[in-house]
Amino acid sequence: MTRRTGMRPLRIAMVGQKGIPARYGGVETHVENIAVRLAARGHDVSVFCRARLRATNPSPGANGTYRGVHLLYRGSLNTKHLDAASHTFFSALESAWRHHFDVVHLHGIGPAAFAPVAGLFGRKVVSTFHALDWRQVKWGPSAKSFLRRGEAIGARKSDGVIAVSRLMQAHIQSAHGVGAAYIPNGASLPVHPIPTAPLAKWGLVPGEYLLTVGRIIPDRDVETLLRAFAEMRARHPRLRLVIVGSETPRTPYSDALEKLAGERIVFTGDVFGEGLETLYAHCIAYVLASRVEGLPITVCEAMAHGRACVLSDIPENTEVGGDAARFFKCGDDKALAAELQTLIEDTAARNALGAIARSRCEVHYNWETIADQVESYYYRVLTEA
Numbered sequence: 072m073t074r075r076t077g078m079r080p081l082r083i084a085m086v087g088q089k090g091i092p093a094r095y096g097g098v099e100t101h102v103e104n105i106a107v108r109l110a111a112r113g114h115d116v117s118v119f120c121r122a123r124l125r126a127t128n129p130s131p132g133a134n135g136t137y138r139g140v141h142l143l144y145r146g147s148l149n150t151k152h153l154d155a156a157s158h159t160f161f162s163a164l165e166s167a168w169r170h171h172f173d174v175v176h177l178h179g180i181g182p183a184a185f186a187p188v189a190g191l192f193g194r195k196v197v198s199t200f201h202a203l204d205w206r207q208v209k210w211g212p213s214a215k216s217f218l219r220r221g222e223a224i225g226a227r228k229s230d231g232v233i234a235v236s237r238l239m240q241a242h243i244q245s246a247h248g249v250g251a252a253y254i255p256n257g258a259s260l261p262v263h264p265i266p267t268a269p270l271a272k273w274g275l276v277p278g279e280y281l282l283t284v285g286r287i288i289p290d291r292d293v294e295t296l297l298r299a300f301a302e303m304r305a306r307h308p309r310l311r312l313v314i315v316g317s318e319t320p321r322t323p324y325s326d327a328l329e330k331l332a333g334e335r336i337v338f339t340g341d342v343f344g345e346g347l348e349t350l351y352a353h354c355i356a357y358v359l360a361s362r363v364e365g366l367p368i369t370v371c372e373a374m375a376h377g378r379a380c381v382l383s384d385i386p387e388n389t390e391v392g393g394d395a396a397r398f399f400k401c402g403d404d405k406a407l408a409a410e411l412q413t414l415i416e417d418t419a420a421r422n423a424l425g426a427i428a429r430s431r432c433e434v435h436y437n438w439e440t441i442a443d444q445v446e447s448y449y450y451r452v453l454t455e456a
Contacts, residue, residue: 084166087182090120108442110139117141119162167191183225198225199233202365208289231452236366257438258375265352280311282354287318290363298404351376371436374428395428
């Protein structure tokens with residue numbers, strides 16, 4: 072697609088993500104999909120990346136390219152609490168005084184704390200709120216306090232604010248009195264049949280496994296999914312459960328999950344690209360048992376592949392799943408097992424849900440449409456006083 076008729080190309084900086092190509096999480100997936108599409112339309116897009124995460128030549132100050140996007144590798148203070156904050160501060164400061172960016176786009180409520188820095192020297196700042204991260208179990212009181220401050224600063228000091236869910240949009244209005252634009256996460260719809268060959272790596276058979284994808288953290292509530300699978304596996308002796316993702320750095324939490332898992336459960340670690348596409352395309356159903364989400368990209372991706380979804384009934388999941396998913400009471404393994412059991416045994420219902428899911432994704436969560444909306448929002452912010 073091309074840039075909007077009559078509009079000049081923009082110089083855009085993306086700040087706050089770990090980097091692209093996306094190998095880390097939902098924020099990076101979002102940034103990659105927006106950045107490459109904007110670059111393809113003729114915009115000059117730069118993504119700031121953490122130098123220490125680059126596989127080769129990790130020296131700070133190095134640059135690269137990816138699908139038409141400039142990659143700017145910059146340093147950070149590599150500690151649990153300073154890594155992201157220091158990298159974002161350095162990147163926001165550089166974005167403000169170098170490169171002559173038209174828009175500096177901050178991703179996440181933590182990075183949004185640096186909106187005043189990014190806005191120095193007249194730069195226009197847009198902040199996207201991907202999730203209310205202070206709700207996550209992993210953060211202690213100090214980190215949660217910083218994230219809350221970041222949310223407040225980002226909401227009030229950015230020239231424009233984007234919320235990836237209607238729920239978050241309402242929260243921003245209620246908590247900060249700021250009208251945020253709603254622009255969701257998305258997925259790419261497959262246009263060709265996806266081969267099954269990569270499944271052999273894990274000993275999987277198409278249509279004989281359940282799938283869940285995401286970082287292995289307590290908020291994902293994998294324990295509930297494991298207990299539900301244990302209840303139903305005797306009735307389905309060929310069924311397997313595939314858990315994609317990792318915990319970085321690894322803690323005893325992952326060890327405890329693997330001990331709880333038992334037979335016929337496959338922990339793949341992180342999977343990207345063709346392997347992940349194959350896992351989505353050929354699972355019998357997609358499951359997400361989360362207690363906390365923003366707007367889960369993994370559900371969008373599963374819907375794009377026409378998969379029936381079974382999701383915990385938290386508001387974020389009911390928003391994205393709508394009439395294309397079935398829901399169970401969050402934390403209730405017996406309710407989850409019952410929903411899965413019914414769906415697995417009813418092929419017609421499963422196929423019908425999958426068709427609704429793909430259509431829902433195409434209409435509401437399509438990266439092409441989302442890139443249009445982000446581009447339009449940039450022009451709107453630039454023309455406002």
